[in-house]
Amino acid sequence: MDQQDLAADADGTITNVKFYQKLSTAGSRTLVGTGTFACGDHEINWTIISIATGSYALSADATDNSGAITTHTVNITITN
Numbered sequence: 001m002d003q004q005d006l007a008a009d010a011d012g013t014i015t016n017v018k019f020y021q022k023l024s025t026a027g028s029r030t031l032v033g034t035g036t037f038a039c040g041d042h043e044i045n046w047t048i049i050s051i052a053t054g055s056y057a058l059s060a061d062a063t064d065n066s067g068a069i070t071t072h073t074v075n076i077t078i079t080n
Helices: none
Strands: 014-023 030-034 036-038 041-043 054-064 069-078
Touching: none
Parallel strands: none
Antiparallel strands: 014 030, 014 054, 036 041, 054 069
């Protein structure tokens, strides 16, 4: 994993990372988990039992010790 893929704070610490999903037709994001700190990475285990086909935005909000939030988003498409 590249360093740019890790949640980091140059002048403090990351206090939590929240992970969200949003189906393109939905009005808002759905929280799927809050990251735990393990081996320097914030991570969650997310098991998908069933999910609707469509385009999704998966995002992570990293919050630092000053309350600043940075969001990183990737888009995926689920097909049958």
